[in-house]
Amino acid sequence: MTDLTVRGLIVHDGRGRAVLSGIDLDVPAHSVVAVTGPSGSGKSTVLKAVLDVLPPGLRRTGGEVRWAGAPVAPGRAAVRWRRRCTGLLAQDPVSTLNPLWTVERLLSEVEGGADAARLHALDLDPAEVLQRRPHQLSGGQAQRVALARATAGDPALLLLDEPTSSLDADTTRLVADLVRRRREEGLGATLLISHDHEFVSALADHVVDLGSTGSGFTPPAAPPPEDDVVLHVDALGIAHPVPLLHDATFEVRRGELVVVVGPSGSGKTTLLRALAGLHEQYTGLVEVGGTALAPLPRRSREHLRAVQYLPQDPFAALNPAHRATSAVARAARVLLGLSRDRATSAALELLAAVRLDAATGHRRPRQLSGGQRQRVVLARALVAEPRLLLADEPTSALDDRTAEAVLGVLADHRARGLAVLAATHDPRLVRCADRVLRWRHDALSDETTRHPTRGGTTR
Amino acid sequence: MRSAWPTAAVFAVVLAGGLLAPHDPVAVSGLPFTAPGGDHLLGTDVLGRDVLSRSLTGGAGLVVLAALAGAVTCGIGVACGLVAGWRGGWANRVITAVADVLTAVPVLLVALVIAIAVPGPVAVVAATVAGGAPLTAQIVRDATRSAKSAGWADAARCRGETTAALLVREVLPAMSGLVVAEAGLRFVLGLQLACTLTLLGFGAQPPAADWALMLRENLPGAAANPSAVAAPALLLATLACVVALALRSRRDAEVTA
Numbered sequence: 001m002t003d004l005t006v007r008g009l010i011v012h013d014g015r016g017r018a019v020l021s022g023i024d025l026d027v028p029a030h031s032v033v034a035v036t037g038p039s040g041s042g043k044s045t046v047l048k049a050v051l052d053v054l055p056p057g058l059r060r061t062g063g064e065v066r067w068a069g070a071p072v073a074p075g076r077a078a079v080r081w082r083r084r085c086t087g088l089l090a091q092d093p094v095s096t097l098n099p100l101w102t103v104e105r106l107l108s109e110v111e112g113g114a115d116a117a118r119l120h121a122l123d124l125d126p127a128e129v130l131q132r133r134p135h136q137l138s139g140g141q142a143q144r145v146a147l148a149r150a151t152a153g154d155p156a157l158l159l160l161d162e163p164t165s166s167l168d169a170d171t172t173r174l175v176a177d178l179v180r181r182r183r184e185e186g187l188g189a190t191l192l193i194s195h196d197h198e199f200v201s202a203l204a205d206h207v208v209d210l211g212s213t214g215s216g217f218t219p220p221a222a223p224p225p226e227d228d229v230v231l232h233v234d235a236l237g238i239a240h241p242v243p244l245l246h247d248a249t250f251e252v253r254r255g256e257l258v259v260v261v262g263p264s265g266s267g268k269t270t271l272l273r274a275l276a277g278l279h280e281q282y283t284g285l286v287e288v289g290g291t292a293l294a295p296l297p298r299r300s301r302e303h304l305r306a307v308q309y310l311p312q313d314p315f316a317a318l319n320p321a322h323r324a325t326s327a328v329a330r331a332a333r334v335l336l337g338l339s340r341d342r343a344t345s346a347a348l349e350l351l352a353a354v355r356l357d358a359a360t361g362h363r364r365p366r367q368l369s370g371g372q373r374q375r376v377v378l379a380r381a382l383v384a385e386p387r388l389l390l391a392d393e394p395t396s397a398l399d400d401r402t403a404e405a406v407l408g409v410l411a412d413h414r415a416r417g418l419a420v421l422a423a424t425h426d427p428r429l430v431r432c433a434d435r436v437l438r439w440r441h442d443a444l445s446d447e448t449t450r451h452p453t454r455g456g457t458t459r
Numbered sequence: 460m461r462s463a464w465p466t467a468a469v470f471a472v473v474l475a476g477g478l479l480a481p482h483d484p485v486a487v488s489g490l491p492f493t494a495p496g497g498d499h500l501l502g503t504d505v506l507g508r509d510v511l512s513r514s515l516t517g518g519a520g521l522v523v524l525a526a527l528a529g530a531v532t533c534g535i536g537v538a539c540g541l542v543a544g545w546r547g548g549w550a551n552r553v554i555t556a557v558a559d560v561l562t563a564v565p566v567l568l569v570a571l572v573i574a575i576a577v578p579g580p581v582a583v584v585a586a587t588v589a590g591g592a593p594l595t596a597q598i599v600r601d602a603t604r605s606a607k608s609a610g611w612a613d614a615a616r617c618r619g620e621t622t623a624a625l626l627v628r629e630v631l632p633a634m635s636g637l638v639v640a641e642a643g644l645r646f647v648l649g650l651q652l653a654c655t656l657t658l659l660g661f662g663a664q665p666p667a668a669d670w671a672l673m674l675r676e677n678l679p680g681a682a683a684n685p686s687a688v689a690a691p692a693l694l695l696a697t698l699a700c701v702v703a704l705a706l707r708s709r710r711d712a713e714v715t716a
Contacts, residue, residue: 278613296616304619316610321632330628334618380614 003028003068004050004157004189010062011042011049019045019058025208027157027189032179034192034200037210038401040369043193044091046210047159050191051086052078067157087155089175091162093146097134103145104130113152122148122174143171151178156188164196172199179203195399218404222411225256225434230388230419231275232287240281244270248284248444250437252388252419257410259430260423262439268423269312272390275421276309288388305335308381312392314373318365324376325351325361328383335384350379353412355405371402378406382413389413391422395429403428466705473518473698480512484668492683502684505676506666514690516668518698521653524580528587528649533642536592540599541626545607551600558593566590570652574661582661583653590652591645602637606630636709643706647699654695670695 006025013019020042027033037043048054050065052074065072072081082088087110090096097106107113107130119126122144134142151158163175179190180203194200200207231252238245244267252258260268273279275286277296286293288307293299311317318327328347332338338346351361354375365373374397381389389410395403407429410420422429430436436447481500482488486508493503501510543554561569570586577585606612606629615629631638656662657671665672670691677687 276617278617296619299619301619304617309613309617311610311613313610317614319611319629319633321635331618334620 004191005066005069006050006063007066008063009046009049009065010060011045011054012059012061014057020049022063023049023208023210025050025191026206027191029156029189030183030186031205032183032190032192032203033206033208034194034204035208035210036193036195036197036200036399038195038371038399040372041210043195043210044161047088047161047191047193051082051088051159053082085156086159087150087152087157088159089147089150089161089163093150094134094139094142097142097146097149099134101133102130103132103134103137106134106145107148107152110149110152112154113149115152118152119148123170124148140171144174147171147175147178154182154187158182158188158190160190160192160194162193162195164194164199176203197400220404220408220411220432222257222414222432223255225414225419226254226417228254228417230254230256230289231421232285232290233275234285234287236271236274236282236284236286238267238270238274238279238282243442245444246442250444250446252421254387254417254419255414256434257414257420257422257432258435258437259433260421260437260439260444261425261430266439268439269392272309272392272421272423276307276390278309305384306387308384308386308389310377310381310389310391310394314370314377314397315365317377318373320365323362323364324356324368324372324379325358327376328361328380331380332383346383347379350383351376353382354379354409355402371398374398375402375406378409382409382418387417387419389418389420389422391420391424393424393426394422396424396426400428407432463705466701469698469701470522473522473694476515476518480509480515482509482512484508484512484516485666492677492680492687494684495686501686501690504673504684504687505680510673510677510684510687510690513668513673514670514694517670517673517691518694520663520667520669521650521671522698524583524653525646525649528584528652529591529642529646531584532588532591532645532649533595533638535588536595536641536645537599537631537638539592539596541603541630543596544600544603545622545626545630547604554596554600558596561589561593564589566648566652567655570656571659571661574656574659579656579662579664583649583656586652586656587645587649591648595641595645598637598641599634602634603630606633609633639709640706643702647702650695650699 004025004027006023009020009023009025010018011020023046025033025035025046035043035046045054045058049060052060054060060074067081067085072078104114112118114126114130116126124141124144129137129141129145134145137145158179160175160179164172176199179192182188182190192200192204229251233251234249236245236248250258260271262268270279274282275293277293277299280295288303291303293303293307322330325344325347328350329340329343332343332346333340336343348358348361356372356375356379360368360372368376374394378394395406398406410418414420424430437444438447477484487506488509489499489503489507491503491505491507493499493507495502499509499511501514504510504513539554539558543551566586566589569589570582573585574582611633612625612629615625620628653662654671657669658675663669663672665676673691674688677684681688
């Protein structure tokens with residue numbers, strides 16, 4: 001039988017720390033096995049170690065991978081096995097497409113890739129896409145081309161790395177259908193890495209949990225907001241680079257969590273960047289704490305501290321040269337005027353509050369997982385004790401347990417008066433919100449006021 | 460960090476090698492161009508001085524001069540690159556124009572012209588700056604330009620950091636790998652120019668012990684005592700290789716960090 005057996009897989013990093021210690025995994029033929037776990041638990045590393053494609057710095061120091069009963073030795077044997085028997089949909093699949101190649105060439109590189117029927121099944125029109133290069137495709141099309149490459153020729157083992165976090169909804173649905181069809185028609189085994197409980201439980205025959213993720217997501221409670229207005233936005237218009245927003249008026253009160261929802265590309269990020277002072281071309285009045293908020297170069301010290309921005313991509317937001325603790329401590333030094341020692345202890349305190357220990361704080365961004373980076377950026381924003389937090393997708397990349405921890409920290413700070421304006425697609429965050437602002441065309445409308453159902457009663 | 464030890468050891472030997480010399484490197488201790496053997500492990504040179512002693516002594520001055528030239532060049536190049544990349548506008552245009560002109564002129568020609576006007580060591584530093592700083596400035600400028608739009612630069616701006624603090628505390632550390640690599644390359648350029656000028660008679664003067672001077676003096680007797688030429692040539696090549704390997708291993712270490 002073509003099945004995958006992994007016994008006692010051990011991976012060490014360059015400093016001799018164990019990243020994986022003794023992982024066992026059985027993927028019987030035609031089954032679907034999912035590996036889940038909180039961020040930083042080594043889910044992606046399992047997959048890379050099995051395929052023998054560990055990044056530099058990580059070494060497989062023990063264990064055995066067997067395919068169809070025969071051991072797969074690392075090195076050339078593993079290369080042959082990967083080519084012959086496996087297909088991989090990587091975590092950011094579009095980045096694996098050579099930008100200089102046409103889709104036709106990308107697909108013909110793998111056996112059976114350019115099969116027209118298969119492309120139609122993936123909602124790709126061969127006449128339309130074959131002669132294009134990746135940058136001429138839409139995001140969804142590019143993802144489906146990557147999927148077509150991964151599944152061409154029905155590999156005996158298909159590996160999917162976090163398919164739900166990087167793919168759009170349509171492609172995710174296609175992946176789910178495809179995985180089901182593989183199982184029903186006995187086309188091969190599937191190994192799936194994901195932190196998405198619903199996706200995993202709908203598809204997997206067997207789940208391997210690398211550390212308890214808790215079951216499901218419980219939104220943390222926060223007391224109802226007060227009447228103090230922290231952010232007052234009046235007749236805000238953003239017409240640059242393209243008309244995005246016209247005449248938006250809203251308020252955010254002390255302790256309130258307001259989320260902005262709307263289709264991607266509607267301008268949610270630009271709105272937050274405008275309020276953070278990073279996007280200067282807007283019209284209208286923005287007040288924080290009763291005084292007008294100036295664009296960055298002229299913004300007062302008090303406003304710099306009071307308004308903190310949490311960008312969407314935490315990896316880009318962290319300087320690769322600075323350790324997590326010093327990044328957070330620097331914000332405390334500059335914005336609160338603390339001494340070096342007191343800033344460091346404040347940083348360690350906040351990192352502990354977002355469940356990062358001192359050893360993790362000593363790492364640089366490259367050595368942190370995606371969820372850990374998100375929490376470092378959050379700690380850096382909160383250490384300044386802001387009055388308003390502008391958060392761009394603060395929980396989307398996080399598993400349930402980490403999202404809960406992040407929202408718990410936000411709830412603690414909201415209890416002490418922090419107002420949060422968040423842009424998101426994440427239903428878990430929307431569930432916690434006091435109010436939802438929906439983006440329609442170029443207007444924001446206040447959609448719900450649901451204090452009574454929030455907080456303690458949803459538990 | 461383990462990879463730093465061999466490099467440090469080579470530099471220590473080059474800099475302090477004179478202490479191990481069995482003979483006075485400038486004193487005549489035998490017949491000219493004696494083949495290796497006996498009292499002279501590597502034979503004698505054109506005036507009958509001990510080749511081993513001169514080889515052990517002759518690197519320190521070169522290395523110090525090349526390091527100085529490399530540091531000054533890299534410092535000027537990085538500073539210009541940071542300003543040009545961050546400020547953009549006329550600062551960028553002026554710095555780029557000067558850099559383009561300097562890049563277009565052959566560095567050896569610049570070195571010779573300068574060497575006629577000023578003493579050898581000053582000429583080496585000046586020529587290394589003229590030849591190397593424009594390249595460093597262009598690379599640093601491009602890296603700075605992309606750092607300008609990075610998320611962490613936005614975060615620093617949102618903290619209200621001054622431009623100077625932003626450049627020194629954020630941008631420079633983020634490109635430290637690049638800067639170290641540039642410093643290494645400019646060191647090698649300084650080494651080349653120091654040797655070239657000495658070979659042409661502008662650098663170290665007799666009776667100083669200097670690898671490049673040894674090559675120049677001992678070439679006529681290469682048939683009688685090949686090691687009088689081979690020893691300094693090999694040492695120069697080793698030094699350049701060690702620097703190149705150190706840069707390479709540092710880059711690898713960065714990838715895995």
